[in-house]
Amino acid sequence: MSNVLNQVAPSFIGISYLSQALEMKGLMETYGTKFDLPDNFEENEDTFLELLPQLIDNFPLYFTKCAADAEVESAFFSLISMIQLLSQVDQIEETSKKLSNAIVADTTSERLPLKSRLLSQQFNCYQPSLRSTYVLLVNVLKLVVETGQLRLVTLDINQISEWMTKWKCDVQEQRDVYRLLHEAFSAIQQGEKAIQALVRLLKLFSENEGVEAKSDAHICVISHIAHPKIFVMDHLLDLHPIRALDGQLSHELLQIFVDGDLNDYIEFYNNNVDFVEKLAVTHEENLRKMRLLTLASMAQDCNEIEFSQLGEKLNLAEEDLEPFVIEAIGSGLIKGKINEPEGKISISSTINRTFKDPQWLFIKNKLEMWQKNLVIIQESMRKGHFAVPIGGG
Numbered sequence: 001m002s003n004v005l006n007q008v009a010p011s012f013i014g015i016s017y018l019s020q021a022l023e024m025k026g027l028m029e030t031y032g033t034k035f036d037l038p039d040n041f042e043e044n045e046d047t048f049l050e051l052l053p054q055l056i057d058n059f060p061l062y063f064t065k066c067a068a069d070a071e072v073e074s075a076f077f078s079l080i081s082m083i084q085l086l087s088q089v090d091q092i093e094e095t096s097k098k099l100s101n102a103i104v105a106d107t108t109s110e111r112l113p114l115k116s117r118l119l120s121q122q123f124n125c126y127q128p129s130l131r132s133t134y135v136l137l138v139n140v141l142k143l144v145v146e147t148g149q150l151r152l153v154t155l156d157i158n159q160i161s162e163w164m165t166k167w168k169c170d171v172q173e174q175r176d177v178y179r180l181l182h183e184a185f186s187a188i189q190q191g192e193k194a195i196q197a198l199v200r201l202l203k204l205f206s207e208n209e210g211v212e213a214k215s216d217a218h219i220c221v222i223s224h225i226a227h228p229k230i231f232v233m234d235h236l237l238d239l240h241p242i243r244a245l246d247g248q249l250s251h252e253l254l255q256i257f258v259d260g261d262l263n264d265y266i267e268f269y270n271n272n273v274d275f276v277e278k279l280a281v282t283h284e285e286n287l288r289k290m291r292l293l294t295l296a297s298m299a300q301d302c303n304e305i306e307f308s309q310l311g312e313k314l315n316l317a318e319e320d321l322e323p324f325v326i327e328a329i330g331s332g333l334i335k336g337k338i339n340e341p342e343g344k345i346s347i348s349s350t351i352n353r354t355f356k357d358p359q360w361l362f363i364k365n366k367l368e369m370w371q372k373n374l375v376i377i378q379e380s381m382r383k384g385h386f387a388v389p390i391g392g393g
Contacts, residue, residue, distance in 0.1 A: 017085065018048040020078045024055050031065050033058045052082055056099045060106035069114050076118050080125060093132035096122070104139045113151075116143035120152035134167045134177075141180035148187040157181065157196055175204050179216070195223050195230070202239045210240030217241035221254045226281035231293060231333060234258045234354040249275050257289070259354050261297060262314055265290040291316070291324065292333050299334050299350035307343040 022043060025035060035054050056079060062072045083095045100122060103115050123136045137160070144150050160181070164174055178201035185194035198220045205213045221242065224233050236242050236254060245251035249272055256264045269276050269283060276283055291314045298305055298313065307321050316324060325345055328334050336347040 017078075017082055018043065021048045021051045021055065021082065024075055024078065025051055028055070028058050028061060031058075031061050033061065049082065049085065052079070052095065053098070055079060055082075056095070056102055059099065059102055060108075063106060063111045063115065064108060069111075072111070072114060073118065076122075080122065089130075093130055096126065097132050097135045100136050100139045104142055112143065112147045113149060116140070116147050116149060117151050119143055123153055128163050129166055131167050133163070134169060134173065137163075138177065138180060141177070141184045144184040145180065145187050150184070150188050155181065155184065155193075157193065157200065161200070171204055175201055178204070191223070191227055192229070195220070195227060198223065199236075199239070202241045205240050207240045207243075210242075210244035213241035214244050217245050218248075218250045221245070221250045222279055222281060225253065225257055225286065225289070226279075228285075228289070229331070231289070231296070231331075231351060232353060257293065259297075260290075261294040262287070262290045292328055292331065293353060295325075295328050296333050296350050296353055299336070299347045300352070303347050304339075305345045305347065307345070310345070 029035070033054075035051070037050065059075065059079065062075055066072050066075075079099055080096075083092055083099070086092050086095060100119060103119060106115070119136070119140045123133065123140050126133055126136065140153055141155075144155075160177065164177060167173075169177070178197050181197035182194050182201065185191070185197060198216065201216060202213060202220060210217075217239070220236065220239075224230050224236065233254060237258065242251070242254070245254075253268060253276075256268055265286060269286070276286070294314060295305075295310070298310070307318070310316070310325075311318055311321055314324070322338060322340075325338055329336060332351075334347060334350040336345050336349075339346055
């Protein structure tokens with residue numbers, strides 16, 4: 001089945017599959033397992049696969065009964081090797097899902113890192129084009145969430161999105177994966193990727209369905225606000241679950257971080273202290289980001305900002321201004337330099353906190369100006385007003 005399997009790890013080298021199955025059966029029987037087999041069952045190479053479903057059902061016993069991880073892994077890969085002997089691809093897929101689900105369904109907390117590793121290895125064994133790989137991926141993500149560890153599998157959001165297109169996942173299946181991806185990335189401390197997964201999740205809700213994801217939307221808002229390197233958030237306002245928050249404090253807070261200033265935030269905080277104090281981001285962190293965002297807004301309207309004006313607007317002492325500006329430049333929020341003798345900042349560029357009609361008009365005017373300049377240059381070159389050196393030198 002080369003079109004199904006990428007690789008299979010060796011197990012019980014030199015022992016037939018029948019011997020492997022019978023050895024596993026014998027071990028499980030010592031654990032008290034009763035096998036339900038037909039009276040005419042014969043121990044031969046043609047019928048041992050009749051044992052396979054029951055071996056899979058009882059495989060979780062290995063996690064509690066076997067002391068050595070190597071013994072559990074060997075049995076696991078024996079099962080995968082047996083699965084590949086099934087005659088039909090759909091049989092292989094269904095039985096692979098059965099093995100994966102058996103591990104996840106085991107409610108004991110024994111050997112969670114080992115379970116996570118085995119599921120990751122199983123996922124890597126199969127071609128990602130197979131529809132059943134969806135279930136394998138979901139189970140891998142569940143164990144990542146539970147263990148806070150990611151091993152052997154690379155979680156690439158764009159790649160997984162392409163796979164789900166190939167798997168022809170319905171909307172609910174896609175939502176389940178993106179929600180698990182958010183939880184998995186959060187568990188392994190990859191906050192930016194967790195946010196990306198959450199945004200993709202929210203995009204899957206229509207206007208009529210937005211209210212169903214209000215809790216996810218709230219998490220998305222606070223995650224953006226809390227992330228120290230995310231400053232532009234206006235794209236969230238177009239998401240239907242975010243719109244469903246309209247009238248709630250989290251939506252009001254988001255609006256301030258989209259286009260408000262420091263004074264707006266301070267007023268909000270004073271009116272809603274209990275709400276802010278319960279968030280997964282501190283008031284001090286909010287103040288820091290709002291000061292940076294307020295500076296970005298100031299920089300959009302002028303090329304120079306006096307230190308005295310900046311200190312007043314941001315409520316910062318004079319000795320704190322220069323370190324703050326250095327932080328703003330280092331974060332990429334603005335480009336410029338400090339003119340210390342004259343006590344001001346020279347601004348060359350800044351981020352756009354929102355991108356609406358004025359920003360599109362600015363780009364349109366810029367492009368039209370460049371186009372006119374190119375026409376002038378071409379015409380001048382045609383008339384010989386410019387000497388173009390041969391060979392560029």
